[in-house]
Amino acid sequence: MKDNPYSSVTEDVAAAIVEICGATNVLYDHSAKMDRYARDQVSEKKYAHPPELVAKPRTVDEVRRILGLAHRKRIPVTPRGAGSGLSGGAVPVYGGICLSLERMNSILEIDTDNLVGIVEPGVITRDFDRELQKHGLFFAGYPLSREICFLGGNVAENAGGGRAVKYGVTSHYITGLEMVTPDGEVVRFGGKRFKDVTGYSMLQLLIGSEGTLGVFTKIWIRLVPRPRYRMVLLALFEDVDCATGAIPQVMIEGRIVPSAIEFMDRLCFQEACKSLGESLPYEQAGASLLFEVDGSHLTSVSEECGTIEEICRKSGAVQVFAVSEPDQMERFWKIRERIPWVLRSFGSHQTAEDIVIPVSSIPRLLEETERIAETYGIVIANFGHAGDGNFHTTPIKNPDQSEEQWDAIIPEILTELYRIVAELGGTISGEHGIGHKRKRYMPLVMGEAELKMMRAIKNALDPLKIMNPGKIFD
């Protein structure tokens, strides 16, 4: 990186970190083992950058000592969860230390009396949910990457996911955080309590701060009773307008807040179905919606499902499939979950976006992305969490374009897309974060006065700027 104001990881520093974590938990040899710490799930290679050293602490005390050392030497520290992020947030763009939380992976407590779980940041979301299932509980704020993502990363990015429309995002469920500050102090905000106005909401400020204000070492999570019943409804529409028209009707006319409303455009749905060898009549679908409803009463869940079916049919659905058998529900969800992976098979020159707009503007967004795609001669795939207007719009390079052409047009495409999003009252990231990838576009959706306030907070809490530098803003 240009103008690197930081110190390098010297042999002495490496030795001190080996002293703290143990030799087997430090990588400092530029071996192939270190490669995966240079990137996250952003497909474009230009966003990769290797760390100088990877440290894998096991305890808060080890984290504290590493940060204390990094602070004294002014070495940048980039915390890393599973590396499943989509904004380059865990990429050490200034080198330095990659602080991987992979070994801090214990579920410390599941308190069924108070409905709170306490975990370390390296616990995989799915593992936590499996454990909760035994107690009839669940953690509602999980992203669709739950098979791989870490809870610490969910908190750092304020992850959303497929059920946010009913259950809200990660921040709604985090009731406490233990964190090591950039100068190596251990602080704690919140705990086993569901209301807390003791001074500023530091907890909420830290959630979604993308590892730029400290390293989370312990997380308190509010648990909710696992709904007894669940139904999934897949509706195939002739075109986009019919599909998007049904979304507000479900909530307003139906007075139903489904646990999921997912949108899939023609390309996404058909490619995912093909890739799964799906027997559904996917050729009929100009656009599809996947709904999930849940609750503690079978009658109400199936009544709600019936109401949604009715609304979809009125809105012009050509086919509606409502299912309640677990394997059938999983089958439909798999189509939705397959999409990002299917799109990736189109090559690494694509950009998975994360825009948010008001629900009523969805038709306009889809029109505009079609227009942009035509202008630049590319394909733009659209899918995502329609219930809260969060779309993973994905521009994909035309195979006929050169890499240079692609690199030249992509900033133009994103600028155009983001300007539309801003005009519609939306923003450029709903759940993936700004990270390294989107920071240059922040001024499109945020004024200088607002950015100044954010920078003031960064300066106040990390004056040496060693925590995950190069992210969110410069």
Added chain:
Amino acid sequence: MKDNPYSSVTEDVAAAIVEICGATNVLYDHSAKMDRYARDQVSEKKYAHPPELVAKPRTVDEVRRILGLAHRKRIPVTPRGAGSGLSGGAVPVYGGICLSLERMNSILEIDTDNLVGIVEPGVITRDFDRELQKHGLFFAGYPLSREICFLGGNVAENAGGGRAVKYGVTSHYITGLEMVTPDGEVVRFGGKRFKDVTGYSMLQLLIGSEGTLGVFTKIWIRLVPRPRYRMVLLALFEDVDCATGAIPQVMIEGRIVPSAIEFMDRLCFQEACKSLGESLPYEQAGASLLFEVDGSHLTSVSEECGTIEEICRKSGAVQVFAVSEPDQMERFWKIRERIPWVLRSFGSHQTAEDIVIPVSSIPRLLEETERIAETYGIVIANFGHAGDGNFHTTPIKNPDQSEEQWDAIIPEILTELYRIVAELGGTISGEHGIGHKRKRYMPLVMGEAELKMMRAIKNALDPLKIMNPGKIFD
């Protein structure tokens, strides 16, 4: 106040503010009209302090100009909503300007397509809810003082209320804020969107910041479909243990999250019933619980109510009344809502607390408050939002004690109470805020490192410290 580092409101400043707001919207004559701006709903007179001037702006531009002036002159500004707070948050302890938002009271938009309302801060919560009712919508995050409190105040304190156990507190519903910064700039965070990770969660930091970081001038509120059906269940128990035992069972065994679980001890319930001329057999109640369940399906609501009744009876309820007629539901809620007013009739020497503890520790809390009451020869009333462990524990002066005795023991009583709360993993305020009243007790529940971070944020965003000084911390 000792060591007042601020400038006074001179004739010139007053004239400039008259110029901004108009003469009829400024009070600067120390008349009786100004008296009510010297206090909020904290009953103890020692927490009152008059402003030097009251300004009642109508527009964001007027707020901007007043703050710009105050900033240049270094005059403290205390924003004020309805004055219904319970922590001295709206009391201008350093004098200066009281900035009353009472005239900024328009409902600007109710967007039924996107389920978002936009309001000015001076809108009364109940007025907003009445408007929403027409559209089959509601704002779930409202406090029990909804007849008088302003939405701006709810946001400034991150108010909770009777339905937080199911719907969450105010912060869960605020999707955007327009604010004037302490130096008179207009900023905006969020808007009509339900997910937003564009940089730091400034929105969440500002919510609950008690007017110490700026003045809110416009608020975006997420709306939810109004539940079609509602039932209220009042359960009278022989003693406290039976009552508190039922609370976790409802959520864990019943897998039900009621929209309210309110606790009333013997004194509170009986005095409220008497004051209302209530015919219920209140003498039988050693403690009572009020539950509310709601939903879009009659069958599920009445099934849930039946399950709760069963659990209460198993837990030793002596009487259970389940009602669904609106006037009967209102009748039971009135008992709960009457409590703070009934307690006030015991005199102004009492302190309405707002502690939060894990639900499983409720029996221990009630034991300890009984012990403290005996030690100091006083009465301590207990009532509150049991579903989230938020208790409005209220120590009340014994009529035989002198005012001096009371003033001497109350810091001891609160210190003892707060130490227990801290030991149980709780905190000293769940929804009323720290304000002026509780700031000296902050170190009992928060370490120096945590307080240092909060102070760093205050310094970063209000370096001259003109916004609501003397609140939260010094």
